[in-house]
Amino acid sequence: MCRLLAYAAPHATTVSEVIGEMRSDAFQHMTTVHSDGWGTAWLAAGPGEPTPEVESLRISTPGQDDPVLTTILRDTPSPARLVHLRLATDSHKRTMTNTHPFIAEGIAFAHNGTISPTSRFHRLLEPSSFAGVSGDTDSELYFALVRQYARRLGSLGRGLVEAVGVLREVFPTASLNATLMSENELLVVRASSTAHVTVDTFAEYGVDVDLLPIDHNDDYYRMKMLRRADGTTVFASSGIDQDDWQEVPDDTVTRIDLRTLDFAQRSVLAAGTGEAVEADERAAEAVEAAAGEPFAGVGAQAGGAAYADPVSLEEHRARRAS
Numbered sequence: 001m002c003r004l005l006a007y008a009a010p011h012a013t014t015v016s017e018v019i020g021e022m023r024s025d026a027f028q029h030m031t032t033v034h035s036d037g038w039g040t041a042w043l044a045a046g047p048g049e050p051t052p053e054v055e056s057l058r059i060s061t062p063g064q065d066d067p068v069l070t071t072i073l074r075d076t077p078s079p080a081r082l083v084h085l086r087l088a089t090d091s092h093k094r095t096m097t098n099t100h101p102f103i104a105e106g107i108a109f110a111h112n113g114t115i116s117p118t119s120r121f122h123r124l125l126e127p128s129s130f131a132g133v134s135g136d137t138d139s140e141l142y143f144a145l146v147r148q149y150a151r152r153l154g155s156l157g158r159g160l161v162e163a164v165g166v167l168r169e170v171f172p173t174a175s176l177n178a179t180l181m182s183e184n185e186l187l188v189v190r191a192s193s194t195a196h197v198t199v200d201t202f203a204e205y206g207v208d209v210d211l212l213p214i215d216h217n218d219d220y221y222r223m224k225m226l227r228r229a230d231g232t233t234v235f236a237s238s239g240i241d242q243d244d245w246q247e248v249p250d251d252t253v254t255r256i257d258l259r260t261l262d263f264a265q266r267s268v269l270a271a272g273t274g275e276a277v278e279a280d281e282r283a284a285e286a287v288e289a290a291a292g293e294p295f296a297g298v299g300a301q302a303g304g305a306a307y308a309d310p311v312s313l314e315e316h317r318a319r320r321a322s
Contacts (some may be wrong), residue, residue: 001197001205002100002112003034004223006179007234008256012077018234019226024073027083027239030213031063033202034085035100038063041108041181042078052079054108057100060199061258071171075212079183080186080258082179084110087205090130090193097135104132107156109146109153111139112221112237113175113195120170121145142176142209156182157266162251162269168251175221177288179235188235192221193250199229213239223248231261 005027007018016024019171032040039058045051063069065083072083084100100110115138125141129148133140145167150159165177168191175195180187197220199209214221215238224245233256235248248254254265 001028001034001087001114001220002111003237003239004110004177004179005084005234005271006080006082006108006181006186007190007232008258008261009081009232009320010079010230010261012079013232014077014183015073016075017077017082018232019236021074023240026213027074027236028063030239031066031069031085032211033207033213034087035062035064035214036086036088036094037061037096038066038083038085039100039112040081040083041101041103042073042076042081043183044078045179050184053274054103054106056103056108056180057084058096058101060094060096060099062310065122066142080181082108082110082181084112087207095135096139096212098137098276098295100139102135102140105147106141107147107180109139109143109180110178111142112177113192114138115142115167115171115176116173122168124170146152152236156180157187157253157255158186159189160269161266161268164189164253168268176225177221177237183275184258184295186221186233186258188225188248188253188254188256189252189268190223190248191251195221197221214241225254227263233263234262235296272276 004013009018035142037060039056041054041056043052044055045053059066059068082101086100087260088094101108103225118138118141119139125144129144133144146160146163149162150156153159154161159181167174167176173190173194176189177192196218199212200218201211202212202216210225219238222238223235224242225233225235236242251268252265253268258262
């Protein structure tokens, strides 16, 4: 149970500039509840380096009064960034190793949700994928599965769609909301239609319910996005004012190309159809074939929902002007 924020822009900018100072301050204030550490990943290129790389910072202490987090949000520009505020669940300890975002193979990953029981991952992950897991969170296992499929399918986006489809079968009530970033793309998962949170949920974790931010109820796993005419696109969990934002459809993966800012969205409901994985009984079966290209398909159908076609920045501007 955490908070996610991610953006991509045509130039280096800050969280505060993208969503406004009041929303940025409200996002940081949520660390009064999500007080088990925070982390961020961003794109940066060193002097003379033509290609930016994913950099990261993880802090395992609360961020409410942390001047470093304030500086990150207000004064540290990057063309793309994700931020994660952690509320540790179950027995997952507050340690640096367990703090998001996790970084591996040039990819940053942050998750919002609980995936249980984690013993089922033993049937899904290859030994080589387990070898790359250093902490004890469900989220890091989720990330390992994404990378396993990405290597198999030759694409981070395709691997993510396939992994989310498999996990939805194996963990039908889990929230799989996540943000991922590589040097080329920003990926956002909203897959939480069967996961529910109430005020009592926070009370069970020892949270003072009088301190809960807005929408920390059954809207907790909702994600919204805002896309501007210049291609700047921001995604965030609930808890800040998002009245003028658009809701991200559930059970989708959204992709932003960090070079062109082109936008595409894919349903995850078709993933895993090559070899459907049935929860406990067939979780050991690996899905060997992707269900087509994950970010294309004019009018393609999955579970009755059409995939959104990729939209170029030029087309997006034209639509807004019309």
